[in-house]
Structure formats: C-alpha cells, structure tokens
Amino acid sequence: MEPRCRLLSLLLFLFSLVFCFKTEATKLRPVQSGQSVSPLAQDEVDSLKALFPFVTRETDKIDIYGQLCFTYASTIGNLDVAYQYADSIHFLANKVNNKTGKASATYYYGMLARFDGKFSEAIQYLNQYLNFCRSNKDSTGLANGLFQLAVVQHELGNYDKSLEISYQAKDLYAQLRNSYGIARVFMNIGNLFTSMKKWEDAIVMYKQSLTYFTQLKSDLNARMGKLRVLVNLGNAYAETKQYEKARNFYKQALPICYSVGSKRTAATTLSNIGEVFNALQQYDSALVYHLRALTIREQAAQKDKLAANLIWVGETYLFLKNYPQAKHYLLRAHALAYEFRTKPILRDVYQKLALLYSTQHYFEKALEYQQLYATLKDSVLNEETAQRLSELQTKYQTEEKDKQIAILAKEKQVRQKEAQRQALQQKALLGGLFLITIIALLIIFLLRQRLKNQKLVMAKNQEIKESNLKRQMSELEMKALRAQMNPHFIFNCMNSINRLILDEDTNRASRYLVKLSKLIRLILENSERSSVSLENELTMLDAYLQLESLRFKGRISYEFRVDDAIDQENTFLPPMVLQPFVENAIWHGLMHKEKNEPGFISISITEEADSLTCVIEDNGVGREMATILEKKSIIGRKSMGLQITEERLKILNKDKMDKLIYITDLKDSLNQALGTRVDIHVPLG
Known part of the structure; x- marks a missing residue:
C-alpha cells in the first residue's frame, strides 16, 4: 500500500x-x-x-x-x-x-x-x-x-x-x-x-x-514545478508593473524550458518577455523576443498560438512605427485565423488593424475594422456564455448546478456591460474622428489668423522702418548742418583772429584760436553720436558762447543754471540740440542791440518726468524788431537749424507730446520788448 x-x-x-x-x-x-x-x-x-x-x-x-x-x-x-x-x-x-x-x-x-x-x-x-x-x-x-x-x-x-x-x-x-x-x-x-x-x-x-x-x-517533476512557478512570478510582477523583476523570472524560466524540451512553454515565456519590453517601451528588444517565439510557433502545430504570436509581432512593429511590417504580420494572423475560423484571434486582429489604420490616418478603414472587432467580440462573448450555460445544464447534476448557472448569468451580465462599453468606445471613436476634424479646421483657422497677424506685424515693421529712415535723414541733415557750421560765424571768428594778429595781440589771438579749434573738435566728435551727455552738450555750448563773447568784445555775457538733482554725466540727449537756440538768440536778438548795450543770455535746465526742460532767455531786441531789421538787411539769414532741431525733437518724442518748443516775447508794462524766452522740452535718451 x-x-x-x-x-x-x-x-x-x-x-x-x-x-x-x-x-x-x-x-x-x-x-x-x-x-x-x-x-x-x-x-x-x-x-x-x-x-x-x-x-x-x-x-x-x-x-x-x-x-x-x-x-x-x-x-x-x-x-x-x-x-x-x-x-x-x-x-x-x-x-x-x-x-x-x-x-x-x-x-x-x-x-x-x-x-x-x-x-x-x-x-x-x-x-x-x-x-x-x-x-x-x-x-x-x-x-x-x-x-x-x-x-x-x-x-x-x-x-x-x-x-x-x-x-x-x-x-x-x-x-x-x-x-x-x-x-x-x-x-x-x-x-x-x-x-x-x-x-x-x-x-x-x-x-x-x-x-x-x-x-x-532536480528531476522532471521538480524542474517542471520550478518552471511554472518562475513563469507565474513573472506574470504577477508584470501585472504590478514591476517589469524588470518580471523579465528576470522569465529569463530564469527559459533554460528550464529548453532543458525539459518544452518548446511551447519556451515560446510562451519568450512572448511574455516581449510583452514586458513592450510595456517598458523598449520595442526593439520586444521585437527580438517575439520573433524568437514566432520561430518556435511556426514549427509547431498550434495554429491558434501561431496566430496570436503574429499579432504580438505586428503590434510591436506598430509601436516601432514600422507600419508596412506591422500590416504584414497582422494580415498573416488574419489569414490564419480566418482559415481556421478562430473567432477570438480574429477579434484581436481586427482590433490591432483598427489601431494601425487609425495611426496612419486611414480613418475609414480604421472604422471598418473597429466595427468588425466590436461585432465579433459580442459574438464571441455570447457564444462562450451560451456554451458554458449549455454545459452546466447538461453535465452538472450536483447541488452546485444552480449556483454555477447563477455565476455564469452574472458573468453574462458583466460581459453584456462590457459589450455596451465597447459600443460606447465605438461611438467614442466616431466622436474622436469628428473632434479631429474640428481640430484640423481650428488649426487651419489659427494658421490663417497667424498669417494675417504676420502681415500686420510686417506693416508695422515697415512703418517703424520708415520712421527710422526719417530719423536717419534728420540726423544726416543735422550732420550736414554741423559740417556746414554757420559760415558767417566762422568767417567772423577768423577775421577777429586775423585782426588780433595784425594788432600784434598774439595772446588773445592764440586763446581765440584754441577755443575755436576746441569748439570744432567737439562738434565733429558729437556729430558721430546719436546722443551725448548733458555735461558734454553744455561744454560744447560754453565753448561756443566764449567765442561769441570774444567776437563781440565782451559785450555778451551768459550763465548756466542746472538743477543740482540732475546727474549731468548720466543724462543723455541728442547732440547740438540747444546750440541752434543760443545761436538764434545772439544773431536775432543781441546782435541788433546798440554797441554800448551789453547782451545777456541765461540758460537754465531742470528735469521733469522723462524730459529735460531747457529755458533760454536773452535781453535782445525781441522777435518783432529783429524781423523788421532783418528785412532791411542786405544779407538775409534763414535759421534752418531751428527747423531741423524741432523736427528731430518731434521724432524722438513721438506719441508723447504734441508741442515741444514754446517761444515767449518778454515785454515790460509799456509793451516794450525786453527780450525773448524759449522753453524746450527735450526727451531723455
């Protein structure tokens, strides 16, 4: 026993x-x-x-x-x-x-x-x-x-x-x-x-x-038992997404498969490893194992397993975006399943083909296979449930019969819900296609809108370009004006120096010449810059006024009043922006005074927000008298410097202030001219 x-x-x-x-x-x-x-x-x-x-x-x-x-x-x-x-x-x-x-x-x-x-x-x-x-x-x-x-x-x-x-x-x-x-x-x-x-x-x-x-x-029983446990451990770890551990147990199982000669188990294990690599998105490695499994399956007689393996290979090629190969293997699986009327395999093939054609944007074909998949899945579920219910009714004669029928009825209900879910997925697919169409139309609209905006930007850039060109032209004009500095002024300076030399007043002639050269150098240096410091501008203006004072033999005096809060070294403004107004005060105001009447120019500078306010006052004859006297003069003189300076200020101050220069005639209580006051608002650079 x-x-x-x-x-x-x-x-x-x-x-x-x-x-x-x-x-x-x-x-x-x-x-x-x-x-x-x-x-x-x-x-x-x-x-x-x-x-x-x-x-x-x-x-x-x-x-x-x-x-x-x-x-x-x-x-x-x-x-x-x-x-x-x-x-x-x-x-x-x-x-x-x-x-x-x-x-x-x-x-x-x-x-x-x-x-x-x-x-x-x-x-x-x-x-x-x-x-x-x-x-x-x-x-x-x-x-x-x-x-x-x-x-x-x-x-x-x-x-x-x-x-x-x-x-x-x-x-x-x-x-x-x-x-x-x-x-x-x-x-x-x-x-x-x-x-x-x-x-x-x-x-x-x-x-x-x-x-x-x-x-x-280590006999056959022990090795077979160990083999199955290793595979089961791999499956459990794969279900918990611990793919590296799953792959390790599958790989331990493979040598045992070969040693006991279980090719079917080896093929299954290789396929499991392939699916682990797919889950890890290491599709190249997955393909290697699925192809090894396929080689074994093609030598065996289990056509259903071969068809399943073909599906896995096709799906892996789909992940690799190798759509021709994916289609090749999926169609092979389809032909095999269709030949043997294997509905579960056909169902899976239809599902993968639907995904393939959807990925390739062949939505009509994708919808066709999705419908075949949904229909066949419902058929398979109904057949399986009906078969099991029939087996229970004919074979089960024990007290467990009613209980099992109830279980299967519940399974049928669950599967019906699953079928409903699949139908919902089908509707979702159609809705997805509709959504894709809407998105495509939206993209087209956005692209057109973007093109329109680009045209607007180009127009704006063109406008800016034209504005910059205008600015450059004004600067060129200003450079030309500086390069052609008042010929009368230079001529008079040279005559004064010559007279001093003839009078053998070499010291004064030398000082005069040094100041003139300094002024010319400052003008040339500043002409190459788009902006200069306030300190630099006042230095140039001081040199100019010294020359004019020498030329008028000391009859012209001047003073600068600059707000202490202004950092003259770090406050920038366009070059030669004040000189035309000072020159205008001398030539049109002070020059017409009697020879024994002293002339005086006051230049005060304060800062307001993002601009400098420069006030230039003189005690000349005033604009009305200057106009009368100049009309009588044989040599007429038009001040282009003031006009160009005003245009420059307008360009620099675009969209900020409409009026930048204010000229006021100073008069006493008897309406007699006391001089002229000019308020200039210079935008800070």
Whole structure:
C-alpha cells in the first residue's frame, strides 16, 4: 500500500503542476495529430512502458498505469490516451477486487474530469476518493484528494472554499514532510490570489513554492514545478508593473524550458518577455523576443498560438512605427485565423488593424475594422456564455448546478456591460474622428489668423522702418548742418583772429584760436553720436558762447543754471540740440542791440518726468524788431537749424507730446520788448 501511495503522490504532484502553470489560458485538450511531445516526457513514457514485461503483480501494473495516465493528461496533453489508462486501472482493480486500486481509478477519473472541464463529475469522483482515504486513514491520499478538490473549486470561482481546502492539504503535507505537496499547494494558493488580483499576496505564495521546488531533487517533476512557478512570478510582477523583476523570472524560466524540451512553454515565456519590453517601451528588444517565439510557433502545430504570436509581432512593429511590417504580420494572423475560423484571434486582429489604420490616418478603414472587432467580440462573448450555460445544464447534476448557472448569468451580465462599453468606445471613436476634424479646421483657422497677424506685424515693421529712415535723414541733415557750421560765424571768428594778429595781440589771438579749434573738435566728435551727455552738450555750448563773447568784445555775457538733482554725466540727449537756440538768440536778438548795450543770455535746465526742460532767455531786441531789421538787411539769414532741431525733437518724442518748443516775447508794462524766452522740452535718451 505504501509504495502505491508514494506513486500516487508523485502522479498527483505532476498533475498539479500542469494546472498551476498559469501562462496557458486555455484548458488542456487532447493532442491533435502532429502535436510535438517533449523529449523528457517521451523518455518517461518509454521508461514506464518498458517496465511492463517485468511486472507480474496487477497492483504494480495499476501504479504504472496511473503514472502513464498522469503523464499523458498533464505533460503531453492527450486526454484520450489518459482516459484509456484510467480505464485500465479500473478494469484491473475490479478484476482482482482491489479496493485501493478502485479508489485510485476514482481519483484519476476525477482528475481527468477536471482537465476536461467536467467539474461536477470531478467533485463526485474526488469526494468518493476522499471518503475512502478518511475511512482508511490514508493521509497522503487525503492530502492529494484535497489538493485536487481545491483546484476544482478554484476553477468554479469558489475562491474562499478553495483557499480553505488548500490550507487543509498543506497542513497534511507538512505532517507528512512532503515537500512536493507543500510546493504545489503554495503554487495553487498563489494562483488563487492571482485570480482575485491580489498580486502581492500571490507573489509571497509563489516565492514560498519556489523555495520548496528549488530544494527538491532536480528531476522532471521538480524542474517542471520550478518552471511554472518562475513563469507565474513573472506574470504577477508584470501585472504590478514591476517589469524588470518580471523579465528576470522569465529569463530564469527559459533554460528550464529548453532543458525539459518544452518548446511551447519556451515560446510562451519568450512572448511574455516581449510583452514586458513592450510595456517598458523598449520595442526593439520586444521585437527580438517575439520573433524568437514566432520561430518556435511556426514549427509547431498550434495554429491558434501561431496566430496570436503574429499579432504580438505586428503590434510591436506598430509601436516601432514600422507600419508596412506591422500590416504584414497582422494580415498573416488574419489569414490564419480566418482559415481556421478562430473567432477570438480574429477579434484581436481586427482590433490591432483598427489601431494601425487609425495611426496612419486611414480613418475609414480604421472604422471598418473597429466595427468588425466590436461585432465579433459580442459574438464571441455570447457564444462562450451560451456554451458554458449549455454545459452546466447538461453535465452538472450536483447541488452546485444552480449556483454555477447563477455565476455564469452574472458573468453574462458583466460581459453584456462590457459589450455596451465597447459600443460606447465605438461611438467614442466616431466622436474622436469628428473632434479631429474640428481640430484640423481650428488649426487651419489659427494658421490663417497667424498669417494675417504676420502681415500686420510686417506693416508695422515697415512703418517703424520708415520712421527710422526719417530719423536717419534728420540726423544726416543735422550732420550736414554741423559740417556746414554757420559760415558767417566762422568767417567772423577768423577775421577777429586775423585782426588780433595784425594788432600784434598774439595772446588773445592764440586763446581765440584754441577755443575755436576746441569748439570744432567737439562738434565733429558729437556729430558721430546719436546722443551725448548733458555735461558734454553744455561744454560744447560754453565753448561756443566764449567765442561769441570774444567776437563781440565782451559785450555778451551768459550763465548756466542746472538743477543740482540732475546727474549731468548720466543724462543723455541728442547732440547740438540747444546750440541752434543760443545761436538764434545772439544773431536775432543781441546782435541788433546798440554797441554800448551789453547782451545777456541765461540758460537754465531742470528735469521733469522723462524730459529735460531747457529755458533760454536773452535781453535782445525781441522777435518783432529783429524781423523788421532783418528785412532791411542786405544779407538775409534763414535759421534752418531751428527747423531741423524741432523736427528731430518731434521724432524722438513721438506719441508723447504734441508741442515741444514754446517761444515767449518778454515785454515790460509799456509793451516794450525786453527780450525773448524759449522753453524746450527735450526727451531723455
């Protein structure tokens, strides 16, 4: 009894590993023609079959049949052959009337019913087996049966009940010091937490399971168990977006896949790594792994897996914006799925093609595939729900029947809501297309508006350019005026110097000449600048007045009054802006006074806001008398300097003040002329 129990325990362990391998979403089905078998699994089958010529006892044959039943069901995936070996166990046990053998047959029938999705039958068989184990105090068999029952409850969605039974099985395995059993229970609990989306709890359970599998002897069972736990850990970490950890566990699983010859598991693991890289947006690396998986899939007979792999490759090319390659692989997947009428795969292909054409702005094609996707998804959901409801109505004859129908009805309701959500998404897509059109029109409007604004800016710039040109012209005129400084003034200065030389008054002649040269130098220097300091301007004006005073033999005196608050070095104004007014005061006011009458000029400067107020007063004959006298004069003189200076000030002071120069005739109470006052507002530069 004990050797048989040991064999049964080993077989049950192998069976549990297959269930716990979470990466394959569909249930194991009978192997189709041409399906590959891993070398290790085939070696195990051959080794077991080789024992038959040397086995004489029927009980030993039952043990071998049990191992073969489990291998074909879980490792190879051929339920037809597995059922044949279960029938052989049942036949031999009845032949020799072996109660333990009959119980073993019940156990394997329950296991196969679970693999085949016949959960009601599985529960019936397993309950019979558990009753036998309790009656015979078979702790190992009881632990194995509880484990299988926990897996069935998990499949039915009874997570709380499954968790309770799993811990009962774990306690029994711990008492028996059965590391295989403990490892597989922890893996099943991890799967339970995964189904409940409790990823952190699932990771804890998987790590405990991995610890036990790692400590076991490195045989086929231990390696297969470790392989599945590594993949499950990778899946859990991927779900929690811990992609580097997920990739690490997947990579640990790959060498085991190759060592046990499980190409399908290797392809699945490679695809999982590819999806991790896609999640990390490392699309080049993702493509490498998806293409490696595709190479394996193309050598196998599972066309549905091949089509799914083609979709992943196409989607990765889509992420890489390699649209021709994306289209190539997606259309290959479409052709394969269409050939075998695989609706779930067709549904996924339509979804990816809709995304591809939408990305390429082929919105009509995108909408076409989106509609196909929505329609097919509804169809798939309805067919799956109808199929499961039919199975429940025809196969489930236990007290769980009504409960499962209610669960599926709830699932149908959820899926109907999902279908409604998909319909809403379809409407959202149409709305998105409409929104894109609106945005495009808005962009066109904004571009036109921008062009219009650019034209306005260009017009404004042209206006500014013209204004600057006018300013430059005024400055050129001013330079010309300075370059042609009053020829009468220069001529008179030269005559005065010549007269002093003839009178042998060389000292005065020298001073006169020095002052003239200084004035000319200042004028030339300032003519190259657009603005000069107030100090510089007053220095030039002082030099000019000194020359005029010498020329008039001291009959002209002057004074400067500058507000102490003004920083003369750091206050700037246009050059030669005051000189024309002082010159005008001398030539039109003081020059016409009697020779014995002294002339006086007062220049006062104050600061107001952003301008300087310059007041020039003289005690000349006044504007009226000056006009009369100049009309009688043989030589007429027109003051161009004043006109140009006024224009310069207007340009500099644009948009600030309309009037910049105020001229006032000073008179006494008898209306006799006392002189002239000029108020000049100079904008600060």
